[in-house]
Amino acid sequence: MGTWIKVASVRPDLFGVTMFGQFTCSLAQVFILGMPSRIASVWFGSEEVSTACSIGVFGNQLGIAIGFLVPPILVPNVEDLDELAHHISIMFYMTAGVATLLFVLVALVFQDRPEIPPTQAQVTARSIPPEQYSYTASILRLLRNRPFVLLILTYGLNVGCFYAVGTLLNRMIIEHYPGEEVNAGRIGLTIVIAGMLGSLLCGIWLDRTKTYKQTTLAIYLMSLVGMLVFAFTLNLGHLWVVFITAGMLGFFMTGYLPLGFEFAVELTYPESEGTSSGLLNCSAQVFGIIFTISQGKVIDAFGTVKGNIFLCVFLFIGTILTGFIKSDLRRQKANKSAAESASVAPSTVQDHGVTTPMTQAQP
Template identity: 25%
Template sequence: MAAPHDEDVTYKEKPVNQQYQQGQPISGRPDHRVDDIEEKQPITEMIGVVNGAAGREPGWQALNGGDNASPTGKKNRSDKMGNENDDTPSFEIELQEPGTNTTASRNRGNGEKRSRILSALGFGDKGSTNTTAPSGSGAPPGEEWSGEYRVYKRRWFGLLQLTLMNIIVSWDWLTFSPVSEHAAKYFFGSTDANNENIINWLSTAFLFSFVVITPVVIYVLHLGPKPSIVTSAALLLVGNWVRYAGTSNRDVGNFPVVMFGQILTGLAQPFVLAAPTRYSDIWFTTEGRVAATALTTLANPFGAALGQLIVPLWVQAPTDISRMVLYVSIISTISCLPSFFIPAAPPTPVSRSNETPKLDLRESAPILFKNLEFWIIFSSFSVYVGCFNSISSILVQVLSPWGFSDEEAGIGGGVLIVVGLVTSAILSPLIGKKRAYLTTIRIAVPLIGLCYLVFIWMPKTYKDGGLAGPYVALCLLGASSFSLMPVVLEFLVELTHPISPAVTSTIALSGGQLLGGIFIIVSGTLKAGPDGDPPFNMDKALIFHAVVAMVFVIPPLTLGLFGRAEKIKLKRVNSDDRSVGRRSDEIAPAAV
């Protein structure tokens, strides 16, 4: 049984409006007396009732009253509440299972449980008493822990590797989309619309792979970020070289083999794309989590930008496809190898919330199902991630009918992503420091909807206005979309704590990948024929994206309204703030 934790303990403080001297009864119990106190002391009864929702057996209680707890004046023992210099009475904490007389505090080797109870009750966070590091902290069994929280420089190694993995997996996603015409001719011998739609299935299958493997991703991420990163690296290594096996002949490619390799790389993506919140939760404090999540999450679209910019430079003819896939495979291999050597977890917890046992998918499902705020955020976030993935995949096909070259369309995709990355890099640390999650959502969501609406007319301005109009619209879309993504992922973790970040992030991102694949298919069906003006234009697809985006502007704007302000409290932040002595009434529930 895991020891209770800060969110798993409900505190009730019942002030006793009288002074107690030596020998007087406590709590009206004649058998509870203060024997070692020479001065009058105000007594506060604190009752902690363990919540069974966090995966521990329901009914366990932390007692400081009743027959199994007694006040004592001995203050220098690790199994007592209170510090060495504390003059108030200390209480021995025991864990009692209903119907039994066996107590965990009598087991002297169970220092971890006592330590975590003390932390939960607000004692010992910065104390001088050494105990063993909590399970899940990454420390070797039995390692002494001073109880002080600290961050480790080694966290940057894992963070950079997770960033690199997200870059390369996204580049794998858009290996063929930026050169869809050349790819269609390489695999099928012609560049008609149907063959280009088949090439789109390489992107679509990649996105759908995320959804298929979501339960496995949640399970592996629940074990920790390193197992997830290593799994992704293994799948990427195999998937890339399978793709090269299907394109090793420079004259014609084997599409089924390439599709199989693409699916393997698609299965690799969620293991690193959903990992940033889990990694930042373990390795970073409140002030750095949004920035860390932003860096690793936004590396994914940065990889897409590299693909859109570099792939057209490598592929000038269908016969260049084979060489391009080889280059990408080599880069992927080099990028994946460090994954096997990153540290698994910090030796000791970096914050109080890091100690809290996280709920797995089975325990989280009924809680999330009843959480209205989660569904509001999930629905809009999934739509906007889906729209972004779809537009990124079909951007060349959207712009080329109006006269854009593959290189200009690729630059447009790069502008979309690079401007978004720069904007998010500037704003994310500020948002994390100010905890302005809700304010950011309320600003970014309407702006995203308007950008999709305006972009309907932007490709048409190319002949008269050149690149300015489309590029400006893409800049605004990238800035607003990229600012939103890490904020939403962290906000979901805050609202649902102590549910594991692996659960909320993976579910939210899988929704975006699923809708992205669906939107690509829908866009293909809305593509104009050879008699269109211009032929094969995708104006109807742009209208479809704009309508969907505008509809889902409304739900996030209702967060915290209609008497539900209590539902948007930042639970994880509050937990960490309690560990440094801030009162709950000093903690803002959320930026509004």
């Protein structure tokens, strides 16, 4: 709906309609951002769930990368408003076509869940009758969960800083490298591509090690280091250095996204994955708005170095808070308990007066 509203708004006097279409798309994004952890938990086993979540984040970042790459190609900087409207219209029609195709595929093909639960954790989650589930009660329980509340804060601080850097990146690059608008877009693309690799590797690592807190803390610390390096090398006058440092920053900051989602599911099981990821995204959006506005004002008053140090302060706070998160892996405990009980559950059968042990098969 949002993309088709925008198609009908390509006129200077209909800018408000364009914004309404964008607002509609933003409402949809609220439901889309939390999908990776939900789909991974519902469809995949305990040894592949984190990798599946990271692939979902990978897809999200791929769309952002296309967003950096395609619009400058489709919409060149021309003075003629009619020609400009033509190019924008082509871009809007392409976006609407892709969105419509995805809508049809979801409506016709997408399944809510598999017939057989992939994990014992999902068996337990399905055993809760829908009429007994209360969204409000679930939110209140989550807000009383101290480790998860700390994760909400740390996730918001990290991802909020990432949003601020992404939003103000073009401005920071142009200030130190005038006339490099094209390379500013390429640097943004580098951040996203490096982040895609980081999110995928972090998901695979989690499935192999199950070290949720340790990995989250390490990636958070490296995000802080990456931000410091980016802050102090941006003004050196070497654009190739900015490409490297921005890629390093994107690798760790985007790699943190699936870690946050998966760590949240572990801390909040058996609550809905959509609820926990929704709270994380809400925190990220709030901090993202605050940091973008605040960093912009700091850059205006003191320059880009101090603007980036401003973000480093909050990443340092987030790193400290992450160290205080108790690693209560509830989903892992549920799956481990089920595996142990399913291995050998002693029972007895009477056979001609002889009592013999028998292994009980568990569903």
